[in-house]
Amino acid sequence: MLTINNITVDFGGVKAVDNVSFSFQDRELLGLIGPNGAGKTTLMKVITGTVKPTSGSVSLDKSNLNGKAPYLRIRAGIGISQQIVHPVNSMTVLENVTFAAGHSKTDQVFLSLFKTNRAIEKEEALNLLKMVEIEDVADEKPENLPLGYIKRLELARALALKPKLLLLDEPLAGLNQSEAERLSNTLLKLNQQGQNIILIEHNLTEVVRICQRLVVIDNGKKIGEGEPKTVMNNPVVRTAYLGRS
Amino acid sequence: MGYEISLLTIMGISVIGALSLNMILGFCGQISLGHAAFLGIGAYTSAMLTKAGIPFLLALPAAMLLSGLIGVIVGFSSLRVRHDFLAITTMGVSFLFTGLVRKQEFLGGEMGIAAIPDPGYGKVGFMLFVFGLAIALTLFSLYIKRSWMGFTFDTVADDEDTATLLGVNVSGYKLMAFALGTAFAGLAGALYAHNVKFIDPESFGFIESITILSMVVIGGTGSVWGVISAAVVLSVFPLWFQFIDDYKLLVYGGLLCAVMLLSPEGVSSLVVKLFNKIFKREKAIHVNN
Numbered sequence: 014m015l016t017i018n019n020i021t022v023d024f025g026g027v028k029a030v031d032n033v034s035f036s037f038q039d040r041e042l043l044g045l046i047g048p049n050g051a052g053k054t055t056l057m058k059v060i061t062g063t064v065k066p067t068s069g070s071v072s073l074d075k076s077n078l079n080g081k082a083p084y085l086r087i088r089a090g091i092g093i094s095q096q097i098v099h100p101v102n103s104m105t106v107l108e109n110v111t112f113a114a115g116h117s118k119t120d121q122v123f124l125s126l127f128k129t130n131r132a133i134e135k136e137e138a139l140n141l142l143k144m145v146e147i148e149d150v151a152d153e154k155p156e157n158l159p160l161g162y163i164k165r166l167e168l169a170r171a172l173a174l175k176p177k178l179l180l181l182d183e184p185l186a187g188l189n190q191s192e193a194e195r196l197s198n199t200l201l202k203l204n205q206q207g208q209n210i211i212l213i214e215h216n217l218t219e220v221v222r223i224c225q226r227l228v229v230i231d232n233g234k235k236i237g238e239g240e241p242k243t244v245m246n247n248p249v250v251r252t253a254y255l256g257r258s
Numbered sequence: 259m260g261y262e263i264s265l266l267t268i269m270g271i272s273v274i275g276a277l278s279l280n281m282i283l284g285f286c287g288q289i290s291l292g293h294a295a296f297l298g299i300g301a302y303t304s305a306m307l308t309k310a311g312i313p314f315l316l317a318l319p320a321a322m323l324l325s326g327l328i329g330v331i332v333g334f335s336s337l338r339v340r341h342d343f344l345a346i347t348t349m350g351v352s353f354l355f356t357g358l359v360r361k362q363e364f365l366g367g368e369m370g371i372a373a374i375p376d377p378g379y380g381k382v383g384f385m386l387f388v389f390g391l392a393i394a395l396t397l398f399s400l401y402i403k404r405s406w407m408g409f410t411f412d413t414v415a416d417d418e419d420t421a422t423l424l425g426v427n428v429s430g431y432k433l434m435a436f437a438l439g440t441a442f443a444g445l446a447g448a449l450y451a452h453n454v455k456f457i458d459p460e461s462f463g464f465i466e467s468i469t470i471l472s473m474v475v476i477g478g479t480g481s482v483w484g485v486i487s488a489a490v491v492l493s494v495f496p497l498w499f500q501f502i503d504d505y506k507l508l509v510y511g512g513l514l515c516a517v518m519l520l521s522p523e524g525v526s527s528l529v530v531k532l533f534n535k536i537f538k539r540e541k542a543i544h545v546n547n
């Protein structure tokens with residue numbers, strides 16, 4: 014459903030992404046991994062349109078996304094939870110997710126004025142907060158919360174958009190191993206229910222456990238792709254990880 | 259009695275003007291340092307039209323329309339630039355307005371326009387008319403806050419990039435805020451023109467823009483009741499105290515700075531905080547008992 018064609022991103026001499034291609038199959042839970050600075054986040058931003066690739070193209074359901082404004086890509090069915098958290102700090106956790114759940118009420122600027130009811134969206138939001146286990150802070154402002162909470166808030170918010178394809182950039186950051194395991198199980202369950210997910214994660218234990226396929230990048234280049242166990246045994250992948258840390 | 263009525267009328271017009279800027283700055287988070295220019299556009303439109311024999315009640319919506327249209331054009335600049343630069347751009351709009359009008363013979367140039375037709379409601383009638391509009395705009399403002407449009411404005415005001423990644427047409431919402439805010443500014447300007455019956459370019463200069471900005475910021479950007487209270491107080495101060503009128507820019511500029519430093523969310527939030535403090539302490543005592 015999503016195809017990355019020869020994407021290169023050049024940040025003034027630094028090739029953050031270097032001629033990467035891969036495609037995402039329907040109903041997949043795909044892990045995108047690589048050492049720090051590999052170019053994973055940059056690739057996510059190319060998909061959402063906040064970073065313009067130097068060359069190459071991205072297409073969703075066979076329609077080319079190049080030149081399409083980021084908000085239109087989101088409306089076309091991409092939901093993202095970013096590596097660096099951006100909660101709306103002036104709203105409570107529940108309001109953050111409620112707002113996202115109301116995306117169909119806000120897509121027409123003028124008509125949004127005539128819609129006031131938030132009950133359904135609030136309920137949806139509360140269910141999502143329960144799913145990611147942060148309903149206890151529903152009425153708090155995000156700025157006072159630890160990272161693990163905000164990351165899950167952003168996951169819930171991305172899910173509230175009901176995206177065809179969910180992009181998750183390190184959703185397990187800030188969680189302890191048992192929390193990470195539970196959230197991974199939630200992701201796995203969502204995927205089994207049909208949710209398409211691209212998962213960027215440094216917690217390789219969980220990645221290998223839940224993903225069906227991995228794409229590995231290092232220094233902007235794709236260095237491996239395939240079934241998780243096989244990929245992790247690939248010597249090139251092993252040196253990429255071991256050679257750095 | 260006549261004096262009180264004109265005072266109350268001015269208050270009502272100020273409330274409309276302040277609420278109109280509040281839609282742009284308070285709701286959507288877009289700075290505008292040239293808001294008085296849009297009051298000016300409304301004032302000149304209505305004055306010219308009524309002088310040409312068009313009924314007051316038709317001239318009012320025309321004033322709003324023209325002001326709102328030009329507002330959308332200025333709003334386009336908010337799409338390209340970030341906050342600090344938008345401040346400069348809108349300040350430019352203020353100077354552009356006075357500069358342009360001053361040179362237009364058909365708009366009366368430096369001399370302005372005098373003998374603007376009276377709407378014919380009588381002094382009390384006009385005051386009630388202004389009050390009615392001020393109340394309607396207050397209700398509309400409160401309604402916007404409750405609507406999904408207001409919800410989206412909140413998100414855009416807080417973080418445009420995040421709003422975008424939640425699928426929000428940020429440009430569309432900003433333009434909407436500018437359209438609404440400048441249209442109602444046009445209304446306030448038109449009312450002003452028919453109240454005073456004389457306008458010149460200086461009536462809508464930079465000082466006036468700062469005055470309206472003070473009302474919104476001191477009242478607490480976004481807080482409808484805070485902005486109304488500030489508009490009421492700040493609109494009559496210069497009429498009561500001549501020295502404030504003489505040193506308007508100094509006094510309002512000083513107040514602006516003080517609020518920004520002491521309580522960026524405005525005086526109203528300071529009052530709320532104090533109230534909460536006292537109230538919560540009482541509650542704590544109750545719990546202890």
Ligand SMILES: Nc1ncnc2c1ncn2[C@@H]1O[C@H](COP(=O)(O)OP(=O)(O)OP(=O)(O)O)[C@@H](O)[C@H]1O
Binds near residue numbers: 029050
């Ligand atoms: N806006 C930018 N301007 C210049 N260089 C950038 C920019 N964004 C990222 N880079 C560089 O591009 C490279 C890839 O960064 P990116 O954030 O995509 O890596 P990553 O794989 O997400 O790393 P991590 O696992 O640490 O999050 C890095 O060398 C980074 O310094």
Ligand SMILES: [Mg+2]
Binds near residue numbers: 096182
């Ligand atoms: Mg990253």
